[in-house]
Amino acid sequence: MSPEMRQFLEKEREKVKKNRIKNKPLVVMTYLFVLVFIGMFSYLIYFMVKDTDTVVAKSSNKRQDSFDKYVTRGDIITSDGVVLATTEKDAEGEETRVYPYGSLFAHTVGYNSYGRSGIELSENVNLMRSHVNIFSKVGSDLASEKNIGDTIVTSLDVNLQQAAADALGDARGAVVVLEASTGRILTMYSNPTFDPNDIDNVWASVHSDEGSSSTVLLNRATQGLYAPGSTFKIITLLEYMKEHPDYENYHHTCYGSDIFNSVSIRCSNSAAHGDLDLAGTLAHSCNTSVANIGCNEIDIGELNKLAESLLYNGELPYDGEYSRSQFKLTADSNYSEIPQTVIGQGDTLVTPLHNALIMQAIANGGVLMKPSLVDSVQNADGVTLINYKSKSCGSIIDPELTQDIIPMLCQVVTDGTATQYLGSKPYTVAGKTGTAEYDNSGNCNSWFVGYSNVENPDIVISVVVEDYTTNQTSGTYVASCVFDAYYGY
Amino acid sequence: MANLICKTSKYLVLVFMALYTIKCYTYFTAKDREKRNSNLNKQIFYIFMIHFLCHIMLFINKEDVTVLIYYVVEIIIAILYIVLFRIFYKNSSKLMTNNVAFLMLIGYTVLLRLSPKLAVRQFILASIGLGVTIFIPFILGKFRNMKDRYILFGIFGILLLLSVFLPGVGKVVNGSRNWIDLKFISLQPMEFVKIIFIFFVASSLVKLSTLKELIINAAISAGFMLVLVLEKDFGAVMLFYVVYFSMVYLATSRAIFPILGLIFMVAACALGYMLFKDSLFAHIVVRVLAWKNPFAYQDTYGYQVCESLFGISSGGFAGTGLGNGMPYLIPVAESDFIFSAICEELGVIFGLALILIYLSGFIAMQNIAMKCKQPFYKYVTFGIAISYIFQVFLNIGGAIKFIPSTGVTLPLVSYGMSSVFSTLICFAIVQFVYILVSKEADDFEKERERIAYGEGSQNVSRNETVPGKRTRKSKEK
Numbered sequence: 001m002s003p004e005m006r007q008f009l010e011k012e013r014e015k016v017k018k019n020r021i022k023n024k025p026l027v028v029m030t031y032l033f034v035l036v037f038i039g040m041f042s043y044l045i046y047f048m049v050k051d052t053d054t055v056v057a058k059s060s061n062k063r064q065d066s067f068d069k070y071v072t073r074g075d076i077i078t079s080d081g082v083v084l085a086t087t088e089k090d091a092e093g094e095e096t097r098v099y100p101y102g103s104l105f106a107h108t109v110g111y112n113s114y115g116r117s118g119i120e121l122s123e124n125v126n127l128m129r130s131h132v133n134i135f136s137k138v139g140s141d142l143a144s145e146k147n148i149g150d151t152i153v154t155s156l157d158v159n160l161q162q163a164a165a166d167a168l169g170d171a172r173g174a175v176v177v178l179e180a181s182t183g184r185i186l187t188m189y190s191n192p193t194f195d196p197n198d199i200d201n202v203w204a205s206v207h208s209d210e211g212s213s214s215t216v217l218l219n220r221a222t223q224g225l226y227a228p229g230s231t232f233k234i235i236t237l238l239e240y241m242k243e244h245p246d247y248e249n250y251h252h253t254c255y256g257s258d259i260f261n262s263v264s265i266r267c268s269n270s271a272a273h274g275d276l277d278l279a280g281t282l283a284h285s286c287n288t289s290v291a292n293i294g295c296n297e298i299d300i301g302e303l304n305k306l307a308e309s310l311l312y313n314g315e316l317p318y319d320g321e322y323s324r325s326q327f328k329l330t331a332d333s334n335y336s337e338i339p340q341t342v343i344g345q346g347d348t349l350v351t352p353l354h355n356a357l358i359m360q361a362i363a364n365g366g367v368l369m370k371p372s373l374v375d376s377v378q379n380a381d382g383v384t385l386i387n388y389k390s391k392s393c394g395s396i397i398d399p400e401l402t403q404d405i406i407p408m409l410c411q412v413v414t415d416g417t418a419t420q421y422l423g424s425k426p427y428t429v430a431g432k433t434g435t436a437e438y439d440n441s442g443n444c445n446s447w448f449v450g451y452s453n454v455e456n457p458d459i460v461i462s463v464v465v466e467d468y469t470t471n472q473t474s475g476t477y478v479a480s481c482v483f484d485a486y487y488g489y
Numbered sequence: 490m491a492n493l494i495c496k497t498s499k500y501l502v503l504v505f506m507a508l509y510t511i512k513c514y515t516y517f518t519a520k521d522r523e524k525r526n527s528n529l530n531k532q533i534f535y536i537f538m539i540h541f542l543c544h545i546m547l548f549i550n551k552e553d554v555t556v557l558i559y560y561v562v563e564i565i566i567a568i569l570y571i572v573l574f575r576i577f578y579k580n581s582s583k584l585m586t587n588n589v590a591f592l593m594l595i596g597y598t599v600l601l602r603l604s605p606k607l608a609v610r611q612f613i614l615a616s617i618g619l620g621v622t623i624f625i626p627f628i629l630g631k632f633r634n635m636k637d638r639y640i641l642f643g644i645f646g647i648l649l650l651l652s653v654f655l656p657g658v659g660k661v662v663n664g665s666r667n668w669i670d671l672k673f674i675s676l677q678p679m680e681f682v683k684i685i686f687i688f689f690v691a692s693s694l695v696k697l698s699t700l701k702e703l704i705i706n707a708a709i710s711a712g713f714m715l716v717l718v719l720e721k722d723f724g725a726v727m728l729f730y731v732v733y734f735s736m737v738y739l740a741t742s743r744a745i746f747p748i749l750g751l752i753f754m755v756a757a758c759a760l761g762y763m764l765f766k767d768s769l770f771a772h773i774v775v776r777v778l779a780w781k782n783p784f785a786y787q788d789t790y791g792y793q794v795c796e797s798l799f800g801i802s803s804g805g806f807a808g809t810g811l812g813n814g815m816p817y818l819i820p821v822a823e824s825d826f827i828f829s830a831i832c833e834e835l836g837v838i839f840g841l842a843l844i845l846i847y848l849s850g851f852i853a854m855q856n857i858a859m860k861c862k863q864p865f866y867k868y869v870t871f872g873i874a875i876s877y878i879f880q881v882f883l884n885i886g887g888a889i890k891f892i893p894s895t896g897v898t899l900p901l902v903s904y905g906m907s908s909v910f911s912t913l914i915c916f917a918i919v920q921f922v923y924i925l926v927s928k929e930a931d932d933f934e935k936e937r938e939r940i941a942y943g944e945g946s947q948n949v950s951r952n953e954t955v956p957g958k959r960t961r962k963s964k965e966k
Contacts, residue, residue, distance in 0.1 A: 029855075
């Protein structure tokens with residue numbers, strides 16, 4: 001190699017070396033951005049794997065409506081396979097949503113237009129997604145046919161729902177039945193009801209001038225707020241028992257009416273109950289005795305805490321639409337509000353579902369099970385895709401207190417206000433009646449909350465009947481009809 | 490049957506997309522030129538297949554014959570561009586021309602799906618852009634004293650930025666005053682000032698010798714960014730900021746500058762937030778809130794991000810197929826959120842591949858900057874590469890809720906004439922540097938040959954190897 005060549009190559013090598021040193025920041029920045037892009041790349045995959053299902057299911061996702069180009073909306077059925085909602089296709093391929101039971105499940109199953117409601121709304125995404133096997137899918141692709149959406153298996157029971165509807169008759173009101181140990185909702189009925197097959201006309205009439213005050217679309221079971229009436233006495237008594245472990249020594253003499261904190265409190269029909277212990281107080285739903293407890297025996301601040309731990313003023317563990325119950329009495333409230341509030345009048349409001357949940361917790365020894373309407377999701381061929389297990393929401397009442405109050409709730413049935421309808425049944429029931437005045441002219445709603453088979457609770461029921469005074473259908477009567485249907489009498 | 494064709498096309502597009510992406514990377518690992526060239530030719534085949542299949546889907550879904558006309562015209566322009574570039578510049582980077590053609594065709598396709606009117610405008614303007622920018626490497630070759638013009642770049646750049654404040658010409662769009670309306674056409678001066686800014690920083694950094702000069706340079710650069718802050722164009726501020734500090738880092742080789750830059754940025758953001766929370770920064774606060782939890786504000790400022798996420802997640806990994814989704818529900822789907830529209834209909838797999846393709850373009854640019862031995866062009870290429878990749882990051886990151894959205898376009902795919910033009914200019918400049926680098930390598934080879942020939946009488950064996958090498962090389966070209 002000539003010196004000239006050597007020199008030339010040497011110079012070149014020098015240049016390359018210098019350039020390499022200069023390039024260090026370049027390499028660093030390149031790696032930095034490669035790293036950032038790997039991060040972004042992985043984030044997108046992570047989003048797709050983890051978050052898509054929840055994002056797609058958001059009710060504000062308008063794209064859900066486009067699924068019907070490829071999928072025929074799936075069925076909604078009961079756990080024993082009775083169809084509650086299905087899609088029928090005519091010769092032209094025109095689809096209509098059909099509800100074989102008409103108005104019976106209107107509020108619970110819901111309707112599939114005008115923004116949807118009920119299960120049609122909450123399970124919309126599952127109904128519009130098809131998980132039929134791959135061969136059927138390719139087959140329908142080739143034939144340009146739609147796939148059939150997944151089936152929603154509900155916990156509803158047609159017999160019980162029918163019994164509740166029949167017992168309620170024309171009376172306005174609501175019935176909720178839960179399976180005690182799991183929280184599965186067997187019945188959820190609200191009256192007045194409507195026919196979802198005819199939703200166009202119903203919607204038009206509700207949104208016309210005459211119908212603007214109509215509450216027909218309201219699901220009273222979850223959204224109707226009622227004064228709890230005497231059913232609230234359970235909570236007042238639980239508080240008393242909590243503060244007074246010697247509650248068995250309680251005594252009160254009822255004269256039919258009395259003055260508490262300068263408020264006059266009367267028992268039903270001003271009938272004097274005479275000498276009562278705590279169990280007798282509950283069994284006969286004695287207003288003066290409970291007012292006495294509220295005004296003289298318990299700490300109102302603690303009562304408020306207990307009510308809130310029993311889900312007043314808070315969220316219910318329920319996925320559908322519901323109204324929040326309210327309990328306004330606090331330690332700072334005017335003391336003249338105490339007597340009315342502790343017997344379930346005043347500003348307190350509760351939904352039938354909420355009242356059922358309190359009773360269910362008592363039946364379960366304090367443990368609340370999350371109420372659910374959907375058991376599972378199946379594909380159109382009946383293969384289970386998702387199985388929803390019953391979920392516990394933890395203990396909300398001291399188990400010992402529930403053990404103490406259950407015999408008293410039994411006495412309501414054996415020797416108390418519920419004896420007329422439930423006293424002589426072949427099954428045992430624990431519960432509480434209630435008559436809640438909602439105006440000053442003596443009009444009232446009738447309640448019953450309770451559960452059957454006290455030793456090993458089967459079902460929990462919560463009934464409210466509006467305008468008891470005019471239609472004379474009591475909550476206890478409706479409950480007895482549903483229990484009869486459940487046990488097959 | 491139509492349905493079957495659509496579905497098959499959808500999956501085939503994903504397959505070709507994956508192959509194209511792989512070829513973008515194997516280009517760097519290919520051992521010899523022959524392999525590289527075959528890679529590049531395969532890429533062109535994939536581009537045409539993807540484009541063809543997409544238009545088949547569009548044709549079936551829209552049942553509109555004009556789609557076929559668009560298809561033919563688009564493909565002719567793309568072929569013309571690739572061929573002409575190869576003829577004009579023998580040494581040009583074919584990987585880069587492929588990527589430009591590919592991204593532009595994807596852009597046309599998605600725009601055609603969203604709004605044929607926009608697609609036609611984009612197509613006409615971009616074709617003009619291609620026609621004009623094809624001469625840029627040639628023109629740059631004539632102006633060899635660019636690196637002395639930093640005062641000119643500085644003044645011209647800031648004046649151009651300030652043009653948006655001219656009454657009657659400046660226009661406010663989406664809360665940022667960053668447009669000028671010239672009656673027949675609307676422009677975003679920032680897109681062009683970006684390039685001038687890179688030239689300004691590069692030319693002054695080349696001359697840099699004292700700290701004082703660096704401070705003056707920093708002050709003028711801060712002037713650029715201040716104007717952008719006043720325009721409330723915060724995406725652009727970030728872009729200029731990152732580009733500036735990256736370039737200073739490259740010129741000084743001192744990591745302390747980008748680190749200082751980062752600290753300063755955090756401090757400035759905190760201070761700005763405290764002082765101007767309700768005025769100047771209100772714009773940013775809203776975007777950050779929409780990023781943290783878009784669904785909490787889905788009726789107000791979270792709306793865009795929510796719709797974008799709905800689109801991406803409803804499409805799934807494979808997408809709904811072109812024409813089957815509802816990308817038109819996403820606000821500004823044609824520019825800021827075009828990535829979501831792509832993901833929804835062409836699939837997230839397509840989107841992921843697109844991320845990798847953009848990244849490969851960046852690596853290719855950095856590769857060129859690395860080989861370039863002239864500091865000025867090295868800095869310019871580097872600045873362009875950083876601005877390009879950072880813009881992609883801001884756009885895609887914003888669309889998928891990786892970072893708050895900043896209202897930056899996706900290079901070459903988004904609708905917007907300023908953006909497309911400026912990106913084409915950037916690519917043309919990088920092409921010029923690539924040609925420069927190839928020429929340097931050739932010059933070196935020639936010089937070596939000259940010396941080797943001179944030695945010819947003394948060393949026969951070397952004499953034989955060098956011409957041998959040369960003939961093989963010329964055959965490849």
